[in-house]
Amino acid sequence: MESALYDIDAGVAVITLNNPSVNGLGLDLRRALVALLERAHEDDSVRAVVLIGSDRAFSGGADVKEFGTPKSSQEPNLLTVIRAVENAAKPVVAAIAGACMGGGLELALGCHFRVARADAQIALPEVKLGILPGAGGTQRLPRLVGLDTALNMIVSGNAVPAAKLKDTALFDAIVDDDLRKSAVDFARKVAQEQRPLKRVRDIRISDPYGEPYLQFARNTVAATARHFPAPLKCVEAVAAAYFKPFDEGMKIEREAFLWLLATPESRALRHAFLGERAAAKIPDVPADTPLRRIERVSVIGAGTMGAGIAMNFLNAGIPVVLLEMKQEALERGLAGIRKNYENSMKKGKLSQQQLDQRMALLQPTLSYADIGGTDLVIEAVFEDMGVKEQVFRQLDEVMKPGAILASNTSTLDMNRIASFTRRPQDVVGLHFFSPANVMKLLEVVRAEQTAKDVLATVMQLAKTIRKVAVVSGVCDGFIGNRMLKYYRNQANELLEEGASPQQIDRALEKWGMAMGPFRMGDLAGLDIGWSIRKRLYAENPGMKKSVxxxxxxxxxxxGQKTGKGWYRYEPGKRDALPDPQVEEIIAAARAEAGITPRKVSDEEIVERCIFALVNEGARILEEGIAQRASDIDMVYLHGYGFPAHRGGPMLYAETVGLPAVVDKMRRFAAQPGGDAAFWTPAPSLVCLARSGESFN
Structure with missing residues (x-):
């Protein structure tokens, strides 16, 4: 397939970018652009050139398939292509529809003119990968849209509809009709105009308040960027566009780009970007696997979790039947959903019309008979195998053939749950995270007999409801909660040894976790973990108890719902306040165990809790529960508040160095009272540390 197509339309050479799906600027396309520009230059019948993409994308920027490969920087690189466009003797017009982002926008900025559809999406999203635009974006965009607009776009990385930029110099025309025809007509017109051709690089930024504005921006971004260096570097690069000649600004931009590219924060964000895409691929499920149609969904249980799950589908325009056993519980669930939408409306995120439309898609019921015709059913009932059995035996009777039967279980054996039906091939785990209408993670639990088309269908459905789906095999707790158990165990051990709940939470939050383990427990509800522990105590009589x-x-x-947990809470508030009664319980438990409390450092707290995650993550990979290390990282980034700038527990271990991680584990095992069995490094971790290889 040719990366770019060439034809002549009424004396205008039309070069069509042809690298599906978003015209990523890979090496083949870059070579083609340079060659076709030269072809147009040498053809005396050609008066002008139009660069155009597809309706979906002018260009989404760099080609993701080339990330981390020599091709990404091989000549002609993007800077070379843009120079060829900018220095062309004949006018070059960018015809923009769909996504025009990153390097794609930088290419358009290098053109002499730009014509766009009103709904085209314009962005420089590089900051979301921990870098900044590296092909002139920070230098050219401010010259066209002004310092304020450019800096907001570059520092946020968010897309803006072309229509919102119509009053700037970025676009020479905004059109609603045939983009190609409009661009060709425009190109023929400008080809007759006086030379020299205008170049964005030659524009001077005129802003009498530029200097104080840039200082304000520096202060604001420095206060909000926290762990990420890229936003502040963006400010400095845009400042160079204001204070420096173009070539000097380009040099400053390029140096900042290369410096950011080598930072651990950028590595973490790029890892997350690629990890999300990798997670969607299941090795033994072909990409062309036929999908089951999901037009109506039912949810069993109208509690906090069930109501939140239902909202995901309502938000996507998918009708939901919500089943409860008692009218009071059903009405409470409906009221909760409406209240959530009303809160969004108060914040300006939702209109009254949208609220009404979503609520109209919701059918409440007290009868299993009303859900039988739906295409997917998700149970969100109490986390007890006996309760799950009752539900799935009932579903087996009422659901139509071919319907997908899903459980929201967070820990239970999906193979056993599937065995309660006569159609185990239709059963899958869909573990949502609370609050289900907010959290992005969806653990897709693949049971032994789950059909491939079921997996393919729910993975596609996850995209529809804007979730990051990660496939897990069957084990107690799957990926996330299985690892979390050991994280919490270490927090509890540190508590016994001398740390306080406040110190442990504070140390981990300072390190970057969204919430420490004790505050998180209070928020989620301590009774959930207690129920799981009691089950595990019964199944494993020798298991150490969390006294x-x-x-x-x-x-x-x-926890918060009872006003007391690891902390105490004032009515109507969520501030976690230390409680002397908890301190007494901790002191008594230490005394009974014969433990003399010692001083525990914040560094030890972080290392023991995080390396506990890493070690169990390695075992999960060995057992094939997770498909790849990056899947584990996606689970923790999107479901457990792991800091984005560290990239997930497995990438963080690589950043520290796997030999150093193994050494620390052995040191913890050797400490007085250390749990040698717990801190035995996973065999694969030891192997990788010795060989110098990595998880990813």
Whole structure:
């Protein structure tokens, strides 16, 4: 397939970018652009050139398939292509529809003129990968749209519809009709105009308040960027466009780009970008696997989780039947959904019309008979195998043939759940994370007999409802909660040894976790973990008990919902306040165990909790529960508040160095009272550390 197509239309050479799906500027396309520009230059019958993409995308920027390969920088690189466009003797017009982002926008900025559809999406999103535009974006965009607009676009990385930029010099024409015809007509017209051709690089930024504005921007971005260096570098690069000649600004931009590219923060964000895309691929499920039609969904359970799950589908325009056993619980669930939408409306995120449309898609019911005709059913009932069995045996009776039967279980054996039906091939785990209408992660649990078309269907459905789906095999807790158990175990051990809940939470939050383990437990509800622990105690009689956590639950301290947990909470507030009663419980448990509390450093807290995640993650990979290390990282980035600038537990271990991680684990095992069995490094971790290889 040719990367770019060439034809002549009424004396205008039309070069069509042809690298599906978003015209990524890969090496083949870059070579083709340079060659076809030269062809147009040498043809005396050609008066002007139009660069055009597809309706979906002018160009989405760099070709993701070339990330991390020599091709990404091989000549002609993007800078070379843009120079060829900018220095062309004949006018070059960019005809823009769909996505015009990153390098694609930088290419358009290098053209002499730009014609766009009103709904085209314009962005320089590089900051979301921890870098900045590296082919002149920070120098050319401010010259066309002004400092304020350019800086907001570059620092946020967010897309803006072309229509919103119609009053700037970015576009020479905004059109609603045939883009190609409009661009060709425009090109023929400008070909007759006086030379020299205008170049964006030659424009001087005129802004009498530029200097104080840029200082304000520096202060604002420095206060909000926190762990990420890219936003502040963006400000400095845009400032160079204001203060410096174009070539000097380009040099500053390029140096910043290369410096950011080597930072661990950029590595983490690029890892997440590629990891999300990798997670969607299942090795033994072909991309062309036929999908089952999902036109109506039913959800069993109208509690917080069930209501949140239902909202995901309502938001996507998919009708939902919401089943509860009691009218009071059903009405409470409906009221909760409406309240969530009303809160969004108050914040300006939703209109009254949208609220009404979504609520109209929701059918409440107290009868299983009303859900039988739906294409997918998701149960969100109490986390108990006996309860799940009752539900799935009922579903087996009422659901139509070919319907997908899904469980929202967070820990239970999906193979057993599937065995409660006569159609185990139709059963899959869909583990949403609370609050389900907000959290991006969806763990897709593949049971032994789950059909491939079921997997393919729910993975595609996850995209529809804007979730990051990660496939997990069957084990207790799957990927996320299985690892979380060991993270929490270490937090509990550190508590017994001398740290306080406040110190442990504070240390991990300072390191970057969205919430420490004890605050997170209070938010989620301590009774959930207690229920799981009691089941595990029964299944594993020799298992060490979490004495302090169990005692809190025995006292009815279940967290924020009861006003007391690891912390105490004032009515109507969520501030976690230290509680002397908890301190007494901890002290008593230490005394009973014969433990003399010691001083624990914040560094030890972080290393033990995070390396516990890493070690169990390595075992999960060994067992094939996760398909790849980056899948584990996606689970923790999108479901557990792991800091984005660290890229997930497995990438973080690589950043630290796997030999150093193994050494630390062995040191923890050797500490007085250390748990040697717990801190035995996973065999694959030791192997990788010795060989110098990595997870990813």
């Amino acid at each position: 302090i956590a169990d005692r809190l639950c025995e006292m009815g301290r279940f």
